[in-house]
Amino acid sequence: MDEYSPKRHDIAQLKFLCETLYHDCLANLEESNHGWVNDPTSAVNLQLNELIEHIATFALNYKIKYNEDNKLIAQIDEYLDDTFMLFSSYGINTQDLQKWRKSGNRLFRCFVNATRLILLVCLVKNYYNHR
Numbered sequence: 001m002d003e004y005s006p007k008r009h010d011i012a013q014l015k016f017l018c019e020t021l022y023h024d025c026l027a028n029l030e031e032s033n034h035g036w037v038n039d040p041t042s043a044v045n046l047q048l049n050e051l052i053e054h055i056a057t058f059a060l061n062y063k064i065k066y067n068e069d070n071k072l073i074a075q076i077d078e079y080l081d082d083t084f085m086l087f088s089s090y091g092i093n094t095q096d097l098q099k100w101r102k103s104g105n106r107l108f109r110c111f112v113n114a115t116r117l118i119l120l121v122c123l124v125k126n127y128y129n130h131r
Contacts, residue, residue: 010065015108018111
């Protein structure tokens, strides 16, 4: 993201990064042969932490650029916090897992709504430019 990139591009990048994190987390949960035991020092979890930090930095830049999108930013922050908390402990319980999934679902609904809004604005601008 830079100062000249369009908002739709920035949202698409954020969405891609968050989807990548979500799928990497699911893969980590599915590959666990230890039930709900987690190793926060494993290479996979350290990679997840790096991705979380990268997304957090990207989201901070997005927040600076689009300070009016506080709902999306708040949802990204909540999702990153829930993801970090889930995978930084030695045990994963059902309650934390459900909280993580719910915050992910809310985040992806925010992305859908943001994308719809951008498309609507583009359509309206296009309509008025061709009148």
